Amino acid sequence: MxxxxxxxxxxxxxxxxxxxxxxxxxxxxxxxxxxxxxxxxxxxxxxxxxxxxxxxxxxxxxxxxxxxxxxxxxxxxxxxxxxxxxxxxxxxxxxxxxxxxxxxxxxxxxxxxxxxxxxxxxxxxxxxxxxxxxxxxxxxxxxxxxxxxxxxxxxxxxxxxSPVVSDFTFEDYLVPNRDLLPPDLYRGINDYVPAFGIETKRGCPLNCAYCVYPQLQGKSMRCRKPAEVVDEMEMLQARYGLRDFHFNDPVVNLPVGHLEEICEEILRRKLQVTWTGFFRENVLDLEKVKLYEKSGCSCFSFSPDGFCQASLNVLQKNLKVSDIIKAAELTAKTEVVVIYHFMTNVPGENTETIERSKALIDQLYAIHTPKRNLGAIVLNNIRIMPGTPIEAIARSQGEIDADTDLLYPVYYNPKKYATLRYALETYHMTKNVFMWQKMEV
The missing domain is CATH 3.40.50.280 (Cobalamin-binding domain)
Structure with missing residues (x-):
């Protein structure tokens, strides 16, 4: 056929x-x-x-x-x-x-x-x-x-x-045949994001209130053998000249030990590659961060999402503000670019949480300014997805109702602080520009 x-x-x-x-x-x-x-x-x-x-x-x-x-x-x-x-x-x-x-x-x-x-x-x-x-x-x-x-x-x-069963096993994994869609078509097409993804695992055990990954991939983490991941990277470099990759995992450094084995295998083979991924803050330590940098990590992407403990709790991140600061302190010692993603106008936003948001921005810039490796703080309102706790919160508060069509873009952004994102963007971007220009705010 x-x-x-x-x-x-x-x-x-x-x-x-x-x-x-x-x-x-x-x-x-x-x-x-x-x-x-x-x-x-x-x-x-x-x-x-x-x-x-x-x-x-x-x-x-x-x-x-x-x-x-x-x-x-x-x-x-x-x-x-x-x-x-x-x-x-x-x-x-x-x-x-x-x-x-x-x-x-x-x-x-x-x-x-x-x-x-x-x-x-x-x-x-x-x-x-x-x-x-x-x-x-x-x-x-x-x-x-x-x-x-x-x-x-x-x-x-x-x-x-029919009911979904996330039963695919990496024992049956076939390395994608890139000849079906030649990688040369994608070479150099992006300014920021690596075009080529590598799959190292599926599934996410976390319960972030806005996220659909557990729905799509299940909560059980199914991991590829680290050597097979590096086999694929090595093949892609030898056959197509690729060297910049993004690990497609929901969280790249969970379960603890899996990414570390991949990095050690990259180093053992002396493979000259760069890679990126989204990291979980509370499982980092100095030894791991050094290993990631040495093996080619070119960007630490974090998505703590909540600026303060109240927001972290309502977003079900199971993180502490101190975890975010510790991750910043560890990665600020490297030559690797660091990017943070946060949500604004989360449920329960108030004047106190807004001040705490600014205080955390101040801390992140203070930590990263010596090496100027803070690439960006990305701010988003929460896209309401079906079947998530945020959908339930939005319905209970009357932000959406039975007639709201979530197929099209709907964000959780209550009117009282509907412009908060812009205010925080101005606040952090001022610091970012001044940091790169070596100026005092």
């Missing part, structure tokens, strides 16, 4: 920071192993995305088109949505090849499978969650697929979503 896998638009424009779509490349690798012919298209690379899709459909004439909806919107406080271009993509496929089956998946789809399929009758099937097992099984019998975890289908005019 011939399958066209399409990464639908997942950024606002061709000038946005883009990433190599490891999801469809991984899935394509599994489909090839199952005996299918696979062609890939990433619409995010195309100046004329819909023209490229039309040409690919007419040229390839696939039996099945698999569409990946990775993001529903760009986040970062933006109100633009990626659902309209996705809908256009679905309708274009159906119009050009009306007899070709459309199957949809991806993290964005997995958050709203029933809603999306109800709105788009052109979609024959969807897969919620991981698809390495389910998609090949579905293609074996498209008329009577049987029981497949996460399968979304239509029955008597209704959309049915």
């Amino acid at each position: 011939k399958v066209l896998l399409v990464q639908t638009p997942s950024v606002e424009s061709i000038n946005s920071e883009r990433v190599y779509p490891i999801g469809i490349v991984t899935l394509g690798t599994h489909l090839i192993q199952a005996g299918h012919r696979v062609v890939l298209l990433d619409m995010n690379l195309e100046a004329d995305a819909y023209g490229a899709l039309k040409n690919k459909l007419l040229t390839e004439q696939p039996d099945v088109v698999g569409l990946s909806l990775r993001n529903i919107d760009p986040l970062a406080n933006k109100t633009s949505s990626l659902i309209p271009p996705f809908i256009i993509t679905v309708r274009m496929v159906h119009t050009i090849l009306p007899n070709t089956l459309i199957i949809v998946g991806g993290t964005g789809f997995s958050l709203f499978p029933k809603r999306i399929m109800q709105e788009l009758p052109e979609i024959r099937y969807g897969i919620k969650g991981e698809a390495e097992y389910g998609f090949p099984k579905l293609l074996k019998d498209l008329e009577q697929p049987g029981e497949i975890p996460g399968l979304c289908y239509r029955e008597k005019g209704q959309v049915v979503v």
Whole structure:
């Protein structure tokens, strides 16, 4: 069977920071192993995305088109949505090849499978969650697929979503065949974000109040063998000349010991690479930080989210402010850039929490100014996602109601402090500019 896998638009424009779509490349690798012919298209690379899709459909004439909806919107406080271009993509496929089956998946789809399929009758099937097992099984019998975890289908005019089971094991992991989508297409396309991701684990045991990772990947952490992770990095460098990577994990340094083994393996092989990831603050120590830097860490990204203890508690971060400060003190001793992500106008915000926010900003700049390695403090309002504690809080407070459509960008941002983000951005950006210009605020 011939399958066209399409990464639908997942950024606002061709000038946005883009990433190599490891999801469809991984899935394509599994489909090839199952005996299918696979062609890939990433619409995010195309100046004329819909023209490229039309040409690919007419040229390839696939039996099945698999569409990946990775993001529903760009986040970062933006109100633009990626659902309209996705809908256009679905309708274009159906119009050009009306007899070709459309199957949809991806993290964005997995958050709203029933809603999306109800709105788009052109979609024959969807897969919620991981698809390495389910998609090949579905293609074996498209008329009577049987029981497949996460399968979304239509029955008597209704959309049915089968229970999801996060059962993929890295014993069955296939290193994505990057020849399906040549890495050269992505070389040098970003200014800040490494385009190439490496998967070292799936699952997140944390309970952050706004986050959907546990829904998407489960709470149990499934880890790849460290040597196999480095095998892949070494192969990508030798075959494609890649050396800058991002570890795609929800949290890169959990469970404790796994990242350390990867770093030690990088050093043992004397592999010249750089890598980034999102770190958990309260498991860092000086020895680990030195190991990360020595093995090529080029950016410590932290997402403590709460500026003060009250905010950390309501966001269910299971962190202390002292953990954030300790992480800053440890990383400020390195030559590595450090980035912090925080939420503003969280539930319970008041004049005291705002003053505490400014005080923490002051501390972070005081800690990092000697080496000037504080790259940025990123401030966001909370995007309300379905099934999260923040959704429940927002409903209980009347910030959203039964008519609120979470498929499109909705942020938790109560009116009283609706402009707080701008005030804090001005506060920290003043310090940032003055730090880099070696000036006193």
